[in-house]
Amino acid sequence: MSINLQSLFAQLLVGLINGSFYALLSLGLAVIFGMLNIINFAHGALYMMGAFCAYFLLNVLGIGYWPALIVAPIAVGIFGMIMERTMLQWLAGIDHLYGMLLTFGMALIIQGVFQNYFGSSGLPYSIPNELKGGMNLGFMYLPIYRGWVVIFSLIICIGTWYLIERTRLGAYLRAATENPTLVRAFGINVPRMITLTYGLGVGLAALAGVLSAPINQVRPLMGADLIIVVFAVVVIGGMGSILGSIITGFALGIIEGLTKYFYPEASNTVVFVLMVLVLLVKPSGLTGRAT
């Protein structure tokens, strides 16, 4: 079989881009699950809100892409923290199922509201001027914006990993994941930490939404389509593992891209087939601890 390098690399790039979104979203899910024990089904809707927030900032307030990268995650993060304070906190310590139902319901409501006002078609969001155009790398043509998304996502993922695994704040977080009662008895305000953690996870989703706006258009259901694959990524990587979710996110994006090149018919299902295989061999995921 002759290999067309040009299109192989193009598919690899698409895979890396998708992998970036998988990684950012599953990372947020892992952070939230670790601390709140909640499988955040609202994650896709919050990702969508991030993209819409960038869209509003630009079209209503005239605030462009670069400030939106900071403002949108903070704004949506605050929305998330209000959600946590008013609703999610009451679910602490009871069955996972309630958290799942509540966040799933929240996702439906948020998406319904946006669909009501914006329909189902996509709104355009243009690539910022600084990142327009592309580079000829010799073996392929690289659109600059896509290269930026991959590199920026990687930096954010590594930064988040560093924050959690290597800093004092991260030590509080890891300790509170294991034994919140004792950490609180050491004088740390654990409920406030939980709220901020949810805000962090939600902020990561919103950031992914902003990054995705110029590539995928801004649609009310953009998150609903993506989140199904992201949950498969989380299951494969192992729920709650930070590094696992980052690596699995990027790896599955690449595997998907390669499948698109070698056997396009399977590209939509390969992640789920992998999920089944992993579950058969390691039910707690590749990096998950058996419970």
Place this chain on the structure above:
Amino acid sequence: MADAATKPAAASGAGKTVLAVQDLQAWYGESHILHGINFDVNAGEVVTLLGRNGAGKTTTLKSVMGIIGKRTGSVRFDGQEIIRTSSDRIARMGIAFCPEERGIFASLDVRENLLLPPIVRPGGLSLNQIFDLFPNLKERLNSQGTKLSGGEQQMLAIARILRTGARFLMLDEPTEGLAPVIIQQIGHTIARLKKEGFTILLVEQNFRFAATVADRYYIVEHGKVIDGFANADLQANMDKLHTYLGV
């Protein structure tokens, strides 16, 4: 705390009352565990709660710490009522708790475990003083917390609350399951902390160990304090004690 620091091994009842517990009742879910606990602890003392398994000793410590959800009665610390206070605030007032299960975090290395509890007030031990007390910990700073031996984990659990500046320590069965030589080391540590003016509330099953460090004892049975005496009267109370503890 300067007066406490200069005082020699405190005679029982010498200091002012630091902790006063009155009619403390506590519940785990529906089950009523404490039925009216009364005792107090004076500055610079080591007070030991003795009693059989399930008598309510651990629950008493947890209730003072604010970890037990449903509790009534009165717990006064340094004159302030803390029965309704959340555990993070209680910790910030200067009470430090070392739980029976030690609570060493598996996802943190020894250094992170040691540095985890925030400093609540000045005057805590420095890391060098801590390594002085527990030389083993210094060599294992980069190990995963739960890779330590049981004795080392117990030392780590005590060491990390000494950094915080809290002067009132609650130790829940610090000798449980440990080798005699380690129990001895923990005994020396407690004696030294007492000499430095710490006030310690200890829960023990091993009253032979308790006898080496305690100033006073309270006997807990069925969620109540049923008796109490000073260390000096230990011999006179030995028969009663055997009956209480069933040994």
